Amino acid sequence: MIAVFRAARKPKALLATLLTLLAACQPVNLGSGGPSINTNRPVPVALLVPGGSATPGDQVIARSLENAARLAISDLRGVDVDLRVYNTGGRPDQASAVAKQAVGDGAKIILGPLYAQSANAAGLAAASRGVNVLSFSNNTSIAGGNVFVLGPTFENTANRLASYAVAQGRRDFMVVHDPDVSGQTGRAAVESAAARTGARIAATATYELSQNGVVQAIPGIASQAQSSGASAIFFTASTAGALPLLAQLLPENGVDPETIRFIGLTRWDIPPSTLAMPGLQGGWFALPDPNLNASFEARYSSAFGEAPHPAAGLAYDGIAAIGALASQGNADALTAGALTQASGFAGVNGVFRLRPDGTNERGLAVAEIRNNQVIVIDPAPRSFGGAGF
Incomplete structure (x- = not known):
């Protein structure tokens, strides 16, 4: 790692x-x-x-x-x-x-x-x-x-994460998604990835896209997660949207992230403050090869005196x-x-x-949030035909 x-x-x-x-x-x-x-x-x-x-x-x-x-x-x-x-x-x-x-x-x-x-x-x-x-x-x-x-597309990210989850013995997926077009696209990507990897969609759930809507939906989502036999929950929400509430309230409503692994289709390391959320500790998400990306950011910052946009x-x-x-x-x-x-x-x-x-395919690493840090638990492939493809 x-x-x-x-x-x-x-x-x-x-x-x-x-x-x-x-x-x-x-x-x-x-x-x-x-x-x-x-x-x-x-x-x-x-x-x-x-x-x-x-x-x-x-x-x-x-x-x-x-x-x-x-x-x-x-x-x-x-x-x-x-x-x-x-x-x-x-x-x-x-x-x-x-x-x-x-x-x-x-x-x-x-x-x-x-x-x-x-x-x-x-x-x-x-x-x-x-x-x-x-x-x-x-x-x-x-x-x-x-x-x-x-x-980076939801389809590519979902395929990478689903393949890794199945390899770790987590074959029963619940999808919790935003109700908008982006959320529906993410849900479809996970469903497709599940079919591709031999996983099962145990349940799906959504919520009204507002703070009150998420709060009201939490008890029902938690009940579904516990009764469906899900071993992983895929979230389509971003750190700027519903994810912080979901990560906080689902564990408070009895969903144990150790038993039902939290997995995200979006980057959970942006902004870095997301890494401190208790509910996301142990959660998985995908990101580009961090060593290559860090090298580019260093070279860019040296050349232009500022950090590059993502x-x-x-x-x-x-x-x-x-x-x-x-x-x-x-x-x-x-x-x-x-x-x-x-x-x-x-x-x-x-x-x-x-x-x-x-569309495209990108080699992605799988990362886990551990002790408020990002740890790569499955490195990004360096060529096609390697891990994740």
């Missing part, structure tokens, strides 16, 4: 190793679905960020995404990238307009946008020219055609994948067939690959 909170050493060397791994990927299975590139010239890449948005924080995200992309470009070997940055304002209509502009300017692939509706609009705008879009979104409903999502690594990964494919000298390096190579890519969030349906 590996403790997460450990100082990263030699981040530059670690990132250089990542790029070597990228260049060493298996030969791509080239196919249609993307424009040809001139292998003797820099690859024109459009980066769509939420700059100019009226939403607080979007400018910080935009800066972080651009910085990470430029950091990735500086780490590439044997290929040049001509990065062109376009602001979407966080709006679908503007995302559509700048995507058309980017394609008109010669972009061979679009990296971004962040938000699902904007990514969908950008994909539609670029589709007629056959330009692929590597969105930072994690919303799989927009995936497909020329749109790929780079963000989404910044997706921009690095996107550029690194583009660079790895282009470095092989194939004119059709950015087609759908090339982007979906089975061997995938190695990035600052670990190994990942894009699927033909536009």
Whole structure:
């Protein structure tokens, strides 16, 4: 087992190793679905960020995404990238307009946008020219055609955690989910993962999305958990939503987290104060390879004097994948067939690959909260075919 909170050493060397791994990927299975590139010239890449948005924080995200992309470009070997940055304002209509502009300017692939509706609009705008879009979104409903999502998905996380839970003898799942679209998506992901791993859905429960609604639902949820035979409860709620109440009130209503393991589809280490919640001690969640992620954060902070936004690594990964494919000298390096190579890519969030349906698979570690700290109890795989795949 590996403790997460450990100082990263030699981040530059670690990132250089990542790029070597990228260049060493298996030969791509080239196919249609993307424009040809001139292998003797820099690859024109459009980066769509939420700059100019009226939403607080979007400018910080935009800066972080651009910085990470430029950091990735500086780490590439044997290929040049001509990065062109376009602001979407966080709006679908503007995302559509700048995507058309980017394609008109010669972009061979679009990296971004962040938000699902904007990514969908950008994909539609670029589709007629056959330009692929590597969105930072994690919303799989927009995936497909020329749109790929780079963000971590409920489906991928659920598969990883369900596989680990079953391996530990916990085969009876209860799903406690938010009532909104995100919660329903999470519930469906756990149900699918259960079927895939041979687990049983023992019960499902939800609540009104308010403090009073959660409090009123707790007795019924606790009763279901105890009577259903569940050995694990999957929560879709985030630390900014219902999770703190659920983690506090379910144990107070007789649900023992040692008997019925608490498992989360969201990151329980963000913000770090979540780690101190008594009800989450012993709980499991998934996260990217912490050593690789710490190395990236150290390198980014050294270069730009501030910590990266959590989404910044997706921009690095996107550029690194583009660079790895282009470095092989194939004119059709950015087609759908090339982007979906089975061997995938190695990035600052670990190994990942894009699927033909536009979704992704990411190598994730399984972590446990223990004594207010994050402990990795099953490391992230370093290649496809390893643990969790």
